[in-house]
Amino acid sequence: MRFVHETLPQRVRLASGEATAAVAEEVTLLGATRVMVIASEREAGLAESVTTGLPVALTYDDVVMHVPVEVADRARAAADAAEADVIVTVGGGSTTGLGKAVALTTGLPIVAVPTTYAGSEATDVWGLTEGAVKTTGVDRRVLPRAVVYDATLMTGLPVDLSVASGLNALAHCVDSLWAPRTDPINAALAAEGARALRIGLPHVVADPHSIEGREQTIHGAYLAAVAFASAGSGLHHKICHVLGGRYDLPHAQTHAAVLPHVLALNVPNAPEADARLAAAFGTPTALAGLEQLRATVGAPRALRDHGFREDQVADAVAAVLPVVPPSNPTPVTTENLTALLRAVWEGADPA
Amino acid sequence: MRFVHETLPQRVRLASGEATAAVAEEVTLLGATRVMVIASEREAGLAESVTTGLPVALTYDDVVMHVPVEVADRARAAADAAEADVIVTVGGGSTTGLGKAVALTTGLPIVAVPTTYAGSEATDVWGLTEGAVKTTGVDRRVLPRAVVYDATLMTGLPVDLSVASGLNALAHCVDSLWAPRTDPINAALAAEGARALRIGLPHVVADPHSIEGREQTIHGAYLAAVAFASAGSGLHHKICHVLGGRYDLPHAQTHAAVLPHVLALNVPNAPEADARLAAAFGTPTALAGLEQLRATVGAPRALRDHGFREDQVADAVAAVLPVVPPSNPTPVTTENLTALLRAVWEGADPA
Numbered sequence: 001m002r003f004v005h006e007t008l009p010q011r012v013r014l015a016s017g018e019a020t021a022a023v024a025e026e027v028t029l030l031g032a033t034r035v036m037v038i039a040s041e042r043e044a045g046l047a048e049s050v051t052t053g054l055p056v057a058l059t060y061d062d063v064v065m066h067v068p069v070e071v072a073d074r075a076r077a078a079a080d081a082a083e084a085d086v087i088v089t090v091g092g093g094s095t096t097g098l099g100k101a102v103a104l105t106t107g108l109p110i111v112a113v114p115t116t117y118a119g120s121e122a123t124d125v126w127g128l129t130e131g132a133v134k135t136t137g138v139d140r141r142v143l144p145r146a147v148v149y150d151a152t153l154m155t156g157l158p159v160d161l162s163v164a165s166g167l168n169a170l171a172h173c174v175d176s177l178w179a180p181r182t183d184p185i186n187a188a189l190a191a192e193g194a195r196a197l198r199i200g201l202p203h204v205v206a207d208p209h210s211i212e213g214r215e216q217t218i219h220g221a222y223l224a225a226v227a228f229a230s231a232g233s234g235l236h237h238k239i240c241h242v243l244g245g246r247y248d249l250p251h252a253q254t255h256a257a258v259l260p261h262v263l264a265l266n267v268p269n270a271p272e273a274d275a276r277l278a279a280a281f282g283t284p285t286a287l288a289g290l291e292q293l294r295a296t297v298g299a300p301r302a303l304r305d306h307g308f309r310e311d312q313v314a315d316a317v318a319a320v321l322p323v324v325p326p327s328n329p330t331p332v333t334t335e336n337l338t339a340l341l342r343a344v345w346e347g348a349d350p351a
Numbered sequence: 352m353r354f355v356h357e358t359l360p361q362r363v364r365l366a367s368g369e370a371t372a373a374v375a376e377e378v379t380l381l382g383a384t385r386v387m388v389i390a391s392e393r394e395a396g397l398a399e400s401v402t403t404g405l406p407v408a409l410t411y412d413d414v415v416m417h418v419p420v421e422v423a424d425r426a427r428a429a430a431d432a433a434e435a436d437v438i439v440t441v442g443g444g445s446t447t448g449l450g451k452a453v454a455l456t457t458g459l460p461i462v463a464v465p466t467t468y469a470g471s472e473a474t475d476v477w478g479l480t481e482g483a484v485k486t487t488g489v490d491r492r493v494l495p496r497a498v499v500y501d502a503t504l505m506t507g508l509p510v511d512l513s514v515a516s517g518l519n520a521l522a523h524c525v526d527s528l529w530a531p532r533t534d535p536i537n538a539a540l541a542a543e544g545a546r547a548l549r550i551g552l553p554h555v556v557a558d559p560h561s562i563e564g565r566e567q568t569i570h571g572a573y574l575a576a577v578a579f580a581s582a583g584s585g586l587h588h589k590i591c592h593v594l595g596g597r598y599d600l601p602h603a604q605t606h607a608a609v610l611p612h613v614l615a616l617n618v619p620n621a622p623e624a625d626a627r628l629a630a631a632f633g634t635p636t637a638l639a640g641l642e643q644l645r646a647t648v649g650a651p652r653a654l655r656d657h658g659f660r661e662d663q664v665a666d667a668v669a670a671v672l673p674v675v676p677p678s679n680p681t682p683v684t685t686e687n688l689t690a691l692l693r694a695v696w697e698g699a700d701p702a
Binding site: 001002003004005006007008009010011012013014015016184185187188189191192195196212215216219223275279280282 | 352353354355356357358359360361362363364365366367535536538539540542543547563566567570574626630631633
């Protein structure tokens with residue numbers, strides 16, 4: 001056992017039905033008097049409700065996916081012009097991301113009110129795109145000071161999107177267990193995240209308006225992001241990054257299809273990760289728990305249904321091999337990676 | 352699910368055999384050039400070894416249990432006179448406590464190198480005594496910026512002391528699960544702490560020089576302190592505080608004897624805590640796991656062997672009842688508390 005674990009400071013509140021009061025308290029605690037509200041047009045109504053009674057100096061809705069630099073620059077200029085002293089973001093990953101871009105140069109504190117399970121609010125990672133190139137970085141200034149979760153803001157999130165987003169969070173949990181900076185602290189948070197997602201997602205599928213299901217999913221996705229940011233990218237994320245980038249495959253389906261095969265590859269050489277996940281799922285093995293959950297929520301299986309072609313397997317193997325993390329429990333070879341990606345392509349049961 | 356969880360910033364390193372290099376790195380990261388080393392006389396040799404090569408401005412060994420105010424004042428004056436810009440503590444709870452007392456008024460950052468499983472290094476709680484009165488408080492300034500754990504510094508800690516200290520940490524984990532500010536985040540950390548202590552303590556008993564056993568115990572005790580500081584005192588700690596304060600019973604034995612009875616009282620109304628601990632212990636129930644561990648490490652059972660008298664049970668019941676936390680899962684009555692304390696007195700098996 002040997003590690004350096006950095007715990008980042010953040011106050012997280014789960015207050016379903018009470019986001020407005022919770023946000024007001026956080027703004028008051030920060031001593032702020034000129035609020036910049038960031039929310040996309042689509043969530044304008046939600047944002048207005050959540051920021052009722054706040055000293056709003058500026059409401060900003062020019063939110064664009066992947067935070068283009070010019071969008072960030074305009075938002076920064078607007079924050080300056082309005083003399084904002086706090087940013088309140090209401091929305092998903094792109095909205096939180098724009099808040100982070102503004103915080104990065106202005107140093108303004110962020111109070112984040114997430115409406116999806118993206119998890120960006122839990123990390124100090126920022127991202128900006130210039131043309132087609134995405135740059136990411138880590139900076140303590142972009143970590144939201146406080147996060148306010150309110151399950152009632154999420155009951156409208158469609159089931160398929162919720163499942164995709166929740167399985168993406170689960171992939172963060174699982175992959176954290178053998179990622180380059182894995183340690184027993186982020187592993188414990190990852191296992192708790194998996195436990196909560198295993199409880200929450202079937203609830204959401206059975207009843208999208210279930211507050212309990214949404215709360216468990218929120219809690220799980222939050223810890224998934226904390227654990228992943230701490231542990232880094234493991235084999236699963238390296239594979240998904242290659243598949244998504246080279247063949248333009250859909251993000252969520254790719255994660256859902258790849259995860260059980262990476263788990264099956266690694267558990268024989270990762271008994272502790274297996275035991276942690278099995279305990280979290282309440283099943284004899286990690287794989288049994290994941291398969292049970294995937295069946296319950298109707299997770300995507302075969303990537304050939306989503307644009308991946310059999311003749312791309314060899315190319316994908318060649319692209320993944322050089323980026324396999326040295327920390328991966330099972331040595332990755334052309335043979336086992338080919339078998340894995342073929343199984344992903346055809347949706348075979350994980351071995 | 353409804354909570355406010357505050358995560359405190361800290362970097363924790365587990366680097367067995369490499370404390371000296373790790374401490375030097377932390378001091379450098381803080382940009383410090385005048386180190387105040389705090390260590391008791393007994394640990395002078397250890398402290399010298401751990402701080403080799405540092406720019407030490409002052410070595411301070413006037414460490415007294417419970418941090419009397421006059422001891423704190425002298426240490427603060429010494430820090431000022433030496434123009435120290437960082438505190439490095441090497442020792443147990445009293446040593447860390449003196450470092451915190453100095454940090455409280457001077458704002459100096461602390462790098463803590465613990466040599467016991469006390470856990471003070473993981474919290475922002477300070478304590479000072481004036482005469483017989485102990486005052487405690489919470490202040491972000493006293494939270495060590497970094498903690499460096501090195502199992503080789505602990506292999507000399509006697510087995511009985513290690514077990515007592517480890518069971519005390521386990522009590523923090525268990526009691527956190529129904530403490531006033533319990534939430535699923537600190538519960539996950541508490542469960543991980545219990546898991547690690549369950550693995551570590553039998554190793555330490557079997558072989559006090561086992562680095563693996565010491566590392567698991569360190570990791571467990573660290574998370575126990577993090578979880579407890581976040582969740583607050585539950586019924587177990589209220590009972591132990593009364594028993595210790597009124598009848599001068601030994602701290603460690605009291606915790607060891609009381610814990611299974613509080614667990615047995617609460618699990619019927621705390622199924623989630625039961626499930627979390629059972630999963631952490633790898634046993635069918637939480638109680639089975641705790642009893643197995645207590646048997647393995649030879650934990651104290653009957654408090655009548657340690658000075659508690661049968662005729663004090665009624666007095667103890669009367670003293671505990673008014674301080675029972677409202678969050679306790681099982682309603683506490685004169686009847687069930689009397690039965691509990693009688694069982695603790697005679698060392699009966701928990702029901």
